[in-house]
Amino acid sequence: MSKTQLQDTQLFREQCYLAGAWASADSGETLEVTNPANGDVLGHVPVMGKAETTRAIESAHEAFQLWRQTTASERSDILRRWYELMMAHQDDLGRLMTLEQGKPLPEAKGEIAYAASFLKWFAEEAPRAYGDTIPGSKADQHILVIKQPVGVSAAITPWNFPAAMITRKAGAALAAGCPMVVKPASETPFSALALAELAERAGVPQGVLSVLTGKSSEIGEAMTHHPKVRKISFTGSTEVGRILMRQSAENIQKISLELGGNAPFIVFDDADLDKAVEGAIAAKFRNTGQTCVCVNRFIVQEGVYETFMTKLKHAMEAQLVTGDGFESGVNQAALINTAAVDKVREHLEDALSKGAKLLTGGEPHPLGGHYVTPTLLAEITSDMRIAKEETFGPLTGAIRFRTEEEAIEIANDTPFGLAAYFYSQNIHRVWRVAEGLESGMIGINEGLISNVAAPFGGVKASGLGREGSKYGMDEYMETKYLCMGGA
Numbered sequence: 354m355s356k357t358q359l360q361d362t363q364l365f366r367e368q369c370y371l372a373g374a375w376a377s378a379d380s381g382e383t384l385e386v387t388n389p390a391n392g393d394v395l396g397h398v399p400v401m402g403k404a405e406t407t408r409a410i411e412s413a414h415e416a417f418q419l420w421r422q423t424t425a426s427e428r429s430d431i432l433r434r435w436y437e438l439m440m441a442h443q444d445d446l447g448r449l450m451t452l453e454q455g456k457p458l459p460e461a462k463g464e465i466a467y468a469a470s471f472l473k474w475f476a477e478e479a480p481r482a483y484g485d486t487i488p489g490s491k492a493d494q495h496i497l498v499i500k501q502p503v504g505v506s507a508a509i510t511p512w513n514f515p516a517a518m519i520t521r522k523a524g525a526a527l528a529a530g531c532p533m534v535v536k537p538a539s540e541t542p543f544s545a546l547a548l549a550e551l552a553e554r555a556g557v558p559q560g561v562l563s564v565l566t567g568k569s570s571e572i573g574e575a576m577t578h579h580p581k582v583r584k585i586s587f588t589g590s591t592e593v594g595r596i597l598m599r600q601s602a603e604n605i606q607k608i609s610l611e612l613g614g615n616a617p618f619i620v621f622d623d624a625d626l627d628k629a630v631e632g633a634i635a636a637k638f639r640n641t642g643q644t645c646v647c648v649n650r651f652i653v654q655e656g657v658y659e660t661f662m663t664k665l666k667h668a669m670e671a672q673l674v675t676g677d678g679f680e681s682g683v684n685q686a687a688l689i690n691t692a693a694v695d696k697v698r699e700h701l702e703d704a705l706s707k708g709a710k711l712l713t714g715g716e717p718h719p720l721g722g723h724y725v726t727p728t729l730l731a732e733i734t735s736d737m738r739i740a741k742e743e744t745f746g747p748l749t750g751a752i753r754f755r756t757e758e759e760a761i762e763i764a765n766d767t768p769f770g771l772a773a774y775f776y777s778q779n780i781h782r783v784w785r786v787a788e789g790l791e792s793g794m795i796g797i798n799e800g801l802i803s804n805v806a807a808p809f810g811g812v813k814a815s816g817l818g819r820e821g822s823k824y825g826m827d828e829y830m831e832t833k834y835l836c837m838g839g840a
């Protein structure tokens with residue numbers, strides 16, 4: 354990639370940020386990074402492994418001794434500067450993201466603002482790591498509770514949100530007083546390395562943040578097997594989450610997992626259907642369907658089934674524009690890789706072979722490559738892959754239901770429990786359904802639920818822990834009880 358495409362060419366880094374310095378892999382080996390929209394080679398990043406990860410962890414442990422002693426206000430100032438630098442370079446960072454991830458430029462810039470908001474949020478939360486005092490059980494006894502940073506933390510992040518999944522973790526960790534070693538996805542390392550460059554400019558001390566690219570399983574093993582790493586935070590597939598959870602058992606590391614989803618979107622007879630369609634487009638097609646909170650299955654009550662499906666079909670045909678993320682007006686981009694395209698095709702073929710009806714789309718996209726035509730199916734049933742697995746692309750379909758109980762049963766009939774959405778104007782039903790759905794996050798008459806102030810996370814196979822919000826910093830802190838006697 355020509356560096357001149359960026360206003361600030363220093364944001365394009367082809368080395369890792371290890372212990373406060375820019376470094377190549379010990380082996381000199383590199384990995385090619387391509388643009389998913391056209392296959393162009395954008396550049397190369399180091400293939401690091403166990404040795405480099407161990408050095409980053411040891412440097413983080415050394416840095417921890419000083420970082421934990423900085424005041425919350427000093428950490429807050431640094432995070433605030435990092436936030437301001439991200440916003441000042443929003444155009445370049447957005448451009449880098451569109452190049453390596455594919456998402457449309459306005460959406461990429463939107464992610465930069467979203468990602469930066471976690472740094473601002475945690476800059477504000479850092480001074481609020483309050484403890485407690487509790488009445489003792491004896492007259493001369495006092496019970497105090499303090500919060501302390503867990504120690505060195507490590508993050509492994511995915512390609513679908515190359516910036517926000519780093520700042521949502523690193524913002525909380527650094528605010529709490531923990532250094533962090535980050536391993537971004539191999540598809541989208543340049544966004545991560547640009548964030549490291551800005552962290553350095555913001556004054557994040559040496560060793561407090563390292564960003565390493567390379568062999569994921571080796572880096573993951575080095576992180577989980579190192580006794581000085583006290584916290585692991587992962588966003589990605591449930592399969593890899595399970596591996597990391599097993600590995601982290603060895604050193605009893607604290608672990609947060611934000612894994613796959615299979616979000617249901619229920620439309621009741623009493624819903625405002627136009628609002629439901631608006632919410633459906635937002636909840637399904639954000640990031641071209643490649644978001645863990647994206648709708649997988651619509652579940653629609655029989656009295657409004659035909660009307661809702663017709664309106665959704667028309668909205669998809671009128672509003673969704675597929676193309677290169679740099680083209681104006683495009684809101685559906687190329688998928689990340691061939692495996693993603695294949696998965697969508699397999700879900701479509703499986704559903705059609707089992708009796709689903711095609712309402713729109715279905716054909717290969719004329720642009721070829723990683724482009725997929727937005728597709729809507731009717732008469733989905735629970736034995737289809739689309740109803741059971743995370744599709745992660747612009748394909749969806751709807752199941753028909755009769756009663757509220759049936760809708761909840763269908764919605765909960767999945768190992769996952771990240772996000773769920775439903776539309777109803779009946780306040781009694783709203784409470785019943787919100788309480789009945791087995792999901793960490795529920796959109797009620799709302800299709801866009803991601804928000805820095807809200808706790809993000811799932812239940813069941815969708816993961817453990819919460820990110821963002823006033824709860825996010827707790828994941829990086831230990832609660833310590835002090836019992837003062839003889840007072």
Ligand SMILES: NC(=O)C1=CN([C@@H]2O[C@H](COP(=O)(O)OP(=O)(O)OC[C@H]3O[C@@H](n4cnc5c(N)ncnc54)[C@H](OP(=O)(O)O)[C@@H]3O)[C@@H](O)[C@H]2O)C=CC1
Nearest residue numbers: 510511537538539569570573589590593612613645743745
């Ligand atoms: N919850 C979410 O937001 C996400 C969910 N997914 C789901 O997962 C599916 C597959 O996507 P995929 O990209 O393969 O997701 P992965 O879970 O494989 O990748 C996510 C991150 O984990 C790393 N990783 C992969 N294997 C290991 C390992 N053994 N130990 C440590 N780290 C590892 C990857 O590194 P590297 O890139 O170097 O391999 C990447 O940084 C998607 O179709 C989607 O259904 C995917 C991404 C995000």
Ligand SMILES: O=C(O)CCCC(=O)O
Nearest residue numbers: 513514588644645646803
């Ligand atoms: O895991 C994901 O898909 C990233 C979450 C994006 C969001 O915060 O909405």
